[in-house]
Amino acid sequence: MTTGDIKIFAGSSGKSFAENMCSYLGAEVGISETRTFSDGNTFVRIGETVRGKDVYLVQSIGLKPNDEFVEILFWIDAFKRASADSVTVILPYFGYAKGDKKDEPRVSIRARVCAEAIETAGADRVVAMDLHSHQIQGFFKKPVDHLFALPVLCEAIARMQLPDLIVVSPDAGFAKQARKYADYLHAPLAIGDKTRKDHSERAELMELIGHVEGKTAVIIDDxxxxxxxxxxxxxxxxxxxxxxxxxxxxxxxxxxAGLRKLEDSPIELIIGTDSVYNPRLSSSSKIKIVSVAPLFGEAISRIHSRDSVSPLFEKVSERVIARALEHNRD
Structure with missing residues (x-):
């Protein structure tokens, strides 16, 4: 395989991420155009031939989830109509993954609806990261490669050499994943007891399980x-x-509004990834962004050459880590 064989295209919310992926791979982002007309309609156009090619479309469903999701469907359709051999959708962040269950009467399982629509449009494969729950992979009939930010984020934490470290899960539901961070960092684990009573995006914190006195606490969440x-x-x-x-x-x-709360909170630093392009964060000195684009680039390279992706789940190469941690915000 050569990098010239890989055809990576970017949707409107995936441009900088796709550029970082291509930088890692030594490839170029495909020529494409996205327009939004005055009535709100979205228009997409491929600027080069993709006939017989394996195409990779990068688009997060993030800050404008409805527009970004519909745009993905249009891109898939365009690639298929242009005779692409296969279309793999790269979802650094799948915003509708939060709607993964029917836990009250008369509601939609939104993640399943999105999965079915993406497949109906013609996607052959999906690559995502840190889905809100693992069972979302089962909403797709096509293959799903589920990547994890854990090794990149843990290396960012480890290189800070924080004393007396303790990992904290915000609730019992996330404790299993937080335990993996604690094991990677050779640190103990504490767990918050949190409950949500409605859809107001406000959670009530009840209790803390674990001893944190004298510790440097790192809260882990998706x-x-x-x-x-x-x-x-x-x-x-x-x-x-x-x-x-x-x-x-x-x-x-x-x-x-959330950023203002965090700026006024006791939290010294928030380490996160570039899975979502969020320009409002650029003004905050409390935000440190590391890039998972090299992780996705490595995954695409392996998928394209028919190699196993599973080694990336827990440990990634020094090259991926080095490129991830040198990332600077735009």
Whole structure:
């Protein structure tokens, strides 16, 4: 395989991510165009031939989930109509993954609807990272490669050489994943007891399981929008005697109001990935972004050459880590 064989295209929310992937692979982003007309309609056009090619489309479903999701469907259709041999959808962040169950009457399982629509449009494969729950892979009939930000984020934490480290899960539901971070960092684990009563994006923190006195606490979560859980948990950790509090997020979908809360919180630093392009974060000195684009680039290289992707789940090469940690925000 040569990098010239790989055809990577970017949707409107995936441009910088696709550029970083191509930089890692020594490839070029495919020529394409996305327009939004005055009535809100989306128009996409491929600027080069893709006949007989294996195409990789990069697009997060992030800050504008409805527009970004519909755009993915149009891109898949365009590639298939242009006779691409296969279309792999690269979803650094799958925003609708939060809708993964029917836990109350008369609601949609939104993640399943999105999965079915992506496949109906003609996608042959999906590559995603840190889905809200693992069972979402089962919503797809086509292959799904589920990557994890864990090795990149853990290396970013480890290289800070934080003293007396303890990993903190915001709730029992995330404890299994947080345990993997704790094992990687050779640190103990504490767990918050959190409950949600409605869809207001506000969670009530009840209790903390574990001893954090004198520790440097690192809260681990997959994403945060309002920042409410992180702020309340950080305050509780300080009350329980933690010396310092940091946070580590796979996806930085923090709202403007959430960012203000986090700026005023005891959290010293929030480490996250570039899975979502979130320009509002550029003004914050509390945000440190590392890139998972090299991780996705390595995954695409392996998929394209028919090699195993599973070695990337727990450990990645020094080259991937080095490129990830040298990332600078735009």
């Amino acid at each position: 994403f945060s929008i309002s920042g409410g859980t992180l702020v309340e948990l950080s305050k509780l950790l300080i009350r329980r005697g933690a010396k310092r509090v940091l946070a580590c997020l796979s996806h930085l979908v923090i709202s403007e």
